[in-house]
Amino acid sequence: MTITHAQSAPLVAVVGATGLQGGSVIKALAESDKLYRIRGFTRDATKAAAEALKKQGVEVVAVNLVVENREEVYKAFVGADYVFLVTNYWEHVNQAREISEGKLLIDAAKAAGAKGIIWSGLVPVRQISGGKYSKVLHFDSKAQVADYGRASSVPFVDVQAGFYATNFVGPFPLLAKQPDGTYALPWAARPSTVVPVIDIEHDYGLFVRRVLEAPVFPDGQTVYTASEDISAEDMARQIAEITSQKVVFKQITPEDAAQKFIADGFPSAAATDAVEGFLFFDEFGYYGGKPSASSEGLARPTRTFAEFVKSADWSKVFV
Known part of the structure; x- marks a missing residue:
């Protein structure tokens, strides 16, 4: 100290x-x-x-x-x-x-x-x-x-x-539970989109x-x-492997993404902000x-995404 x-x-x-x-x-x-x-x-x-x-x-x-x-x-x-x-x-x-x-x-x-x-x-x-x-x-x-x-x-x-890793376990978790009980990472971006988490x-x-x-x-x-540059698809895969939950990446339309954000409690303008952000990440990269x-x-070394996943509390996400 x-x-x-x-x-x-x-x-x-x-x-x-x-x-x-x-x-x-x-x-x-x-x-x-x-x-x-x-x-x-x-x-x-x-x-x-x-x-x-x-x-x-x-x-x-x-x-x-x-x-x-x-x-x-x-x-x-x-x-x-x-x-x-x-x-x-x-x-x-x-x-x-x-x-x-x-x-x-x-x-x-x-x-x-x-x-x-x-x-x-x-x-x-x-x-x-x-x-x-x-x-x-x-x-x-x-x-x-x-x-x-x-x-x-x-x-x-x-x-x-960079893109907050804590977004995955925050008040508006990015994962969405599917009707069959599995989970998806639904983004208006391609699975190969790389973000600096x-x-x-x-x-x-x-x-x-x-x-x-x-x-x-x-x-x-x-x-x-x-902490690490990683694709959306790899994030979903690592979450699945480490938590032993069924998690997959799911590319969705901008319209569906906006509806999800609004359903999660985002104001309309904030939902549009978030959706256009993901489209920008996909086309130009998070840092342009x-x-x-x-x-x-x-x-000291930065944490990998896998290390974050291991350390995070997922109890409010996988319910």
Whole structure:
């Protein structure tokens, strides 16, 4: 454990400290042999995850990172040497809000005199697809914020998150139970479609740590993270082999995919966002044709998808 309160150590401010990405960043920095002061932001500093961070030595700050709370947001970043910034589109499903809040975070970091900004972005789908896929809003909004960050004059690195492995066991599991009791992975994409899957809690923070511990902060770099690049068909096969459940990949139409998302509780616009996303992955690649980042120089190996499957709790999926 290397979290410290010594003023000689750099102060890293982490947005979403009790969430998947921010939590992974704190975990990776805490494992380092370098000393860090860490300030973690959360809306509720009394919840169990926040209390656990306090016990590790993290300075936990309760703040609502919204435009209406601009003054308090600016105060929260004061003294930060480096910042990790992330927004959660799925919390409100509002592109304009995500863009405005992302820009607010960058402005606050700049006002605080931060030496470097690390932003959790995604590729500009509309631009890469020539307008063919114009409704993958949560990708395009993060890409717009990244453009704003690069123009901020503060050293800026975009560390993009791959496809969450936890999507398979989250509140909206990707697997669907079939009438015969078996399970399908129903995607509006070909079985050969390769995605950069990442065990977000275990691995994402490693890439952020590598940026912070580079000999020189790599201003302008974009890091396309992945634990493993793997096809949709191979994911279904590995889940089946490891869990001993009957699981197959099933390519479905975009219309059927949208209906499934809506049936699972997605708002209509969010369902369209998700479906166009899969179509984009199939045609252009998750990162728009850019290769996933090398794991060279990471503090420890990333997990394979099979290792994630072995470690995950599937009790709420296979019911």
